[in-house]
Amino acid sequence: MKNVLLVSEQGVTSHLFLGEAKRVAETRRAALHFTAAGCAELAPELLAEQDLILFTPQAAAVMDTLHTDALMAVIPNDIYGWLNSESLVKFATKELAATAVLACITAPESLGADRGGLTGNPLGTTKHT
Template sequence: MKNVLLLSGNENSSHLFLGEAKRTAETRHMPLNFSAASIQDLTPDMLAEQDLVLLVPRAVNQAEVTTLKAQVPTMTIPNDIYGWLNGQALVKFACEKLQLLPVAAV
């Protein structure tokens, strides 16, 4: 099971995505465990448990991104996925970044 953290500038925006991502991963039987947090709530222990951090667009400044990338693979969620809150595309994006099998289309 791979841990994927959705990280945002405030807690609400990443939690909007969380339920849809969890449902899609579960329905597709993908070995992904999604969680969400704001940058203010992020702890070193929480970060150490992650296999991938997905940033909400414009969530954190460049210095914070550089710090995160030094510790764990970190990617920004593409605007087209985030803007539509597309859970299926988010799971596919995470799978590609983690080099897991792709998600089948509905």
């Protein structure tokens, strides 16, 4: 289960998204747990629990001030403007999947020959002769 935090300036818009996003994630059986907060509620403890933090366009300026290991993104205007929770769940899933793919692509290179990896061979395949 991945934790996704929805952030808006005062917390109103993020809470409007919250209920429907939870329903859509449950219906689609997406392994996402949504929570919502306003910018003033962004405590280090809350941020530390998140895998993905999604900001409304108005709250995007806060991204540069946060110190977290979580992936951060701005909710696209077409999703935000229509409060489209279905698209929000898809967007969150894609953002998290993109990070997982990037980790898979970079991981084989970090495996040296001493760890059984094939240096310079990101697919990990061998050539049989």
